[in-house]
Amino acid sequence: MTNKEIFLEHLAPTSHQPVLIEVESAMGTILKDVDGKQYYDLIAGVGVVSVGHNNSAIKEAVQKQMDKHSHVMVYGEYIQSSVIALAKNLSDLLPKKLGTSYFVNSGTEANEGAIKLAKRITGRHKIIAFERGYHGNTQGSMSISGNEAKKRGFRPLLPGITFLRFNNIEDLEQITNDIAGVILEPIQGDAGVIIPSGEFMKLLREKCSTTGAQLIFDEVQTGVGRTGKMFAFEHFDVIPDILTLAKGLGGGLPIGAFISSHKNMQLLAENPMLGHITTFGGNPVSCSAANAVLNIVKEKGFMNIVNEKGALFEHLLQHKEIKSIRRQGLMIAVELKNEDKVNKAIELALEQSVIIYWFLSTRNSFRISPPLTITMDEITTSCERLLKVLDNL
Ligand code: PLP
Helix, strand or coil: CCHHHHHHHHCCCCCCCCCCCCEEEEEECEEEECCCCEEEECCHHHHCCCCCECCHHHHHHHHHHHHHCCCCCCCCCCCCHHHHHHHHHHHHHCCHHHCEEEEECCHHHHHHHHHHHHHHHHCCCEEEEECCCCCCCCHHHHHCCCCHHHHHHHCCCCCCEEEECCCCCHHHHHCCCCEEEEEECCCECCCCCECCCHHHHHHHHHHHHHHCCEEEEECCCCCCCCCCCCCCHHHHCCCCCEEEECHHHHECECCEEEEECHHHHHHHHCCCCCCCCCCCCCCHHHHHHHHHHHHHHCCCCHHHHHHHHHHHHHHHCCCCCCCEEEEECCEEEEECCCHHHHHHHHHHHHHCCEECEECCCCCCEEEECCCCCCCHHHHHHHHHHHHHHHHCC
């Protein structure tokens, strides 16, 4: 059997249109297939490979950690140097009220933990989420995600969820003092890079503070430099009560985190204890990779360059087929006239050796979220190719 035949026969599918690049290796922004074809990877494993494929600092950190030990115990029992280093590293980058991290395996688990924590803090159970938000695919995170078509087949899901319109100030009235938590992406990713107003974010913060509802920012996609700031909440000067991270945090190794105050986090250890447990959470190898990522991303000037790179994409991608570009840092949505054009653009881009990708629930735009370490030359060349693609739509 060929590798493709094994893939199709023995690996469960997520759709019947997989991309099917057979990967040989990857370095920086370039992904190479088994036939030697080299692609510009403008997706970075969907916002994951934040400091480039096969990053030498990550590799070194991981190897060093593997030489010491990998998994030794379930989360939260033993003191392991790379795990505590990551917790301290994050607390140094975050406001004091976000000083304590719980490490998990993925974005969806981070959001599960965040919802559970909001329930523990408030003693309430109702959650407010936002239309077109995406928070993951386990049943709790799916319950608070907006895509009705995807949820329909799995009901009943969590009860007590109300959806508000994103960036709609009027709807904030529905945040009342029986709400446990309000969860949102500070910049909606899967909805196609939707940036709310500063006023909306400030009023949202105020409303949560007056009602006691815990404000949860899902920064699984926007966190760790993707938007040109370390965390997207910095764009709005609004600090959540609970923050979730994953994707780019591990730079390619699986890790997520939900983060809150020291006081809040103690609640998971009592009444009853073991409020959230996970075998692999805080895996020391993943934590060593995440430390290497943070050490790169927090370097002085790194964020300015991310913003310059994003601006270069926006400057170069001018074409009559492009209706609009929505962007913050290197989180980019390119809107075309319709879904068919997007499908064709993604297909033709692959022929031109450029990887761009769909959004889950926004069909008229394609996504660009390259490694933050992409070079200006790589941006120029890949945009030249994308313009050729657009000429042929
Ligand atoms: N939250 C946001 C904002 C995301 O973009 C995603 C994934 O795309 C998730 C949560 C789920 O993360 P994971 O796929 O690691 O469970």
